[in-house]
Every structure is written in structure tokens, then in C-alpha cells.
Amino acid sequence: WKVKENNTPMWLSNTAGSFWVLLFIWGFRSFAWEPFFVPSGSMNPNLQEGDVLLVEKYAYGLRVPVIGSTIAPKPVAAGDVVVFLFPQDRSIHFVKRVVGLPEDTLSFAQQQVWVNDKPLIKIPFASLKKEDSNKPFKFGTSSMTAGKQIFFEQASSGKLYLTQYNPQTEMPKELPLELYSFCRQEEGRTNCKIPEGHVFVMGDHRDNSLDSRFWGLVPIHDIKGRAQHIAFNTRQ
Numbered sequence: 686w687k688v689k690e691n692n693t694p695m696w697l698s699n700t701a702g703s704f705w706v707l708l709f710i711w712g713f714r715s716f717a718w719e720p721f722f723v724p725s726g727s728m729n730p731n732l733q734e735g736d737v738l739l740v741e742k743y744a745y746g747l748r749v750p751v752i753g754s755t756i757a758p759k760p761v762a763a764g765d766v767v768v769f770l771f772p773q774d775r776s777i778h779f780v781k782r783v784v785g786l787p788e789d790t791l792s793f794a795q796q797q798v799w800v801n802d803k804p805l806i807k808i809p810f811a812s813l814k815k816e817d818s819n820k821p822f823k824f825g826t827s828s829m830t831a832g833k834q835i836f837f838e839q840a841s842s843g844k845l846y847l848t849q850y851n852p853q854t855e856m857p858k859e860l861p862l863e864l865y866s867f868c869r870q871e872e873g874r875t876n877c878k879i880p881e882g883h884v885f886v887m888g889d890h891r892d893n894s895l896d897s898r899f900w901g902l903v904p905i906h907d908i909k910g911r912a913q914h915i916a917f918n919t920r921q
Contacts (some may be wrong), residue, residue, distance in 0.1 A: 692833055697896075699846070704739055706795040706921075707755040709765070715766060718911065719739075719740050720736075720737050720738065720739060720742050720916060721737070721738045721739075721768050721778060721780065721912070722737055722738070723735065723737070723738060723780060723889055723918070726890055726893060726895075727781070727889075727890050727893055727894035727895070728750040728766070728780060728781070728782070728888055728890060729849050729886035729889060729893070730771075730835060730847050730887050730889070730890075731766075731847050732766070732780065732845055732889070732912075732915070733894045733918060734902055734917050735918045735920035736915050736918050736919075737780055737915070737916045737917055737918070737919060738768070738912045738913075738914070738915060738916070739859075739910050739912075739914040739915075739916050740768045740909060740910040740911065740913070741910050741911045741913045742909065742910040743910075744759065744765075744910050744913075745759045745760070745804060745908060745911070746759050746761060746910035749780045750801060751821060754812035760786075760909065761783055761842040761905060762783070762786075762840075762842045763783055763784060763785070763786055763800070763841045763842040763844070763845075763846070764782065764783065764840030764841075764842050764844030764845075765782070765784075765834065765911050766781070766845060766911065767780070767781065767782075767784050767884075767886070767903075767908050767909075767910070767911055767912065768780050768908070768909045768910055768911075768912060768914040769781075769886075769903050769907050769908045769909060770907040770909070771900075772900060772901060772902070772904070772907070773900055775880045775907070778909065779883075779886075780912060781886035781887060781888055781894070781896050781897075781903075782846065782886060782887055782888070782889055783840075783884045783885070783886055784798060784800070784805075784834040784840065784885055784886065784887050785877070785879045785884060785885030786817075786841075786879065786880045786884055786885075787802060787842075787879055787880065787882060787883060787884070787896075788814065788879065788880075788881065788907075789801055789878075789879050790802065790876060790877070790878050790879075790886070790896075791858050791876075791879060791885050792876045792877070793874065793898065793920075794872045794873055794874045794875070794877055795855075796834075796850050796891070798838075798887075799874075799886065800841045801841070803841070805838050805839060805840065805841070806838065807837070807838050807839075807848075808834045808837040809835075810835040810836060810837060810847065811835075818862065821880035827843070833865065834849060834850040834852055835848070835849050835850075836849075836850070846889065847889060848889050848890075848891055848896055849889060849891065849892075849893075850891050851888045851892040851893065852891050854893075860875065861898075861899055861900065861901075863900050864877065864901060867880060867902070871909065873910075873912075875898070879901070879902065881904060882904060882905055882906070882909075883902035883904055883905065884902065884903050884905060885897045885903075886903055
């Protein structure tokens with residue numbers, strides 16, 4: 686029997702295995718999970734600066750790369766922590782919490798948020814019993830004391846999370862230009878009617894977050910996925 690000589694170039698033989706590894710990594714990041722870095726403290730006390738998040742890419746449907754269309758889309762829920770393209774510079778990723786959904790009327794003033802004229806329930810963290818305060822939360826393990834302005838807040842979907850406020854910080858008196866088309870100020874509150882295909886997002890550290898209150902709404906098609914887990918913190 687005559688054995689056929691293998692004329693495959695050495696470089697191709699050495700890289701053939703790597704191709705399938707790279708293809709798997711690309712598919713995993715495109716369709717399943719992707720890591721994102723938290724660059725600031727705007728999501729305190731739930732997410733800390735330096736946290737690396739695992740973002741569920743298929744949470745709102747299967748996004749087809751390049752084309753950008755979504756297969757079997759699922760609705761975004763109030764209270765979700767999402768990673769999205771920053772509307773004013775789509776080369777940058779932001780992470781914030783969804784507080785208002787399409788067709789919602791969202792209102793906010795100093796330390797209160799209303800959705801469809803119903804105030805989001807707030808419970809002072811300091812009012813909880815000591816044994817309750819030791820329980821782990823879905824995001825973050827920061828040390829919290831009674832002296833901080835920290836509250837449990839409940840989204841309109843029923844999801845419970847923590848928010849933090851700085852009592853000395855005042856919200857802007859004037860609406861940014863990006864908000865005039867769908868928001869108005871009256872009786873000490875800012876009221877926004879959220880159009881179809883968009884969501885209103887805020888940081889959990891409410892007085893230390895540049896979010897929809899300052900630069901406008903997030904198109905749903907620019908949401909990359911839902912933050913589900915903290916992998917590790919680069920600063921610890």
C-alpha cells in the first residue's frame with residue numbers, strides 16, 4: 686500500500702487546533718456570557734469599583750452578531766442591572782439599573798422615584814435587625830453601617846436591591862437638553878414619559894451617577910445583556 690504524503694504546511698498544522706478554541710471563545714462571548722469591568726462607584730453599594738461582571742448575553746433574546754437582530758426577544762424587567770452602549774459614545778459600555786420601562790411614566794425628586802405615580806418602596810437599611818444585616822446580597826459584599834444613607838428599594842417588578850444617597854448632594858435645577866423631548870419639571874418633580882423601545886436607567890449610588898437623568902434614555906437594542914454574577918474584584 687502506498688501512503689499518501691501529508692503536504693499540509695507546518696504553520697497550518699500548528700494552528701488548526703487553535704482555530705476551534707478561538708471559535709469556541711468567540712461563540713461563548715457572542716451568545717452566552719461576556720466579562721465586563723466596573724470602572725466607577727456609581728453602582729455602590731451593590732457593585733464595587735473594580736468588580737468584573739459576568740453578563741448574560743442571551744437574557745433578552747439571542748443576538749445575531751454583525752447583523753444585530755434578535756431571535757426570540759424577551760422583555761427587559763424593571764430592576765435588572767444591564768450593560769449597554771453609552772448613547773453619547775457607543776464605543777463605551779455603561780452598567781446601570783433599569784428603573785423605567787417603555788410606556789412608563791417615571792418621576793424623580795431628591796431621594797424618591799415614582800413609576801406610574803406609585804412611589805418605589807424604600808426601607809432604611811439601618812432599620813433592619815442585626816441578624817438580617819449579615820445576610821449576603823445578590824450583588825456585592827461591602828460593609829454597611831447605620832450611619833450611611835442606604836436603603837432597600839423595590840422595583841415595580843418586585844425586585845429588591847440597595848441604593849445609596851449623599852444627603853448633601855442636590856439634583857440639578859434645570860433639565861439637560863437630552864431630556865426636554867420626553868420630560869418636564871413640575872411641582873418639584875421631574876416627570877418623564879418613556880417612549881417605546883427605550884428604558885430609563887439609574888445608578889444605585891443615586892447622587893454619584895451620571896445616568897438617564899443627565900444624558901437621556903437607553904435604546905433597548907443597545908443593551909448588551911444582564912449582569913448576573915460578580916466573578917472577582919481587581920482591587921482586592
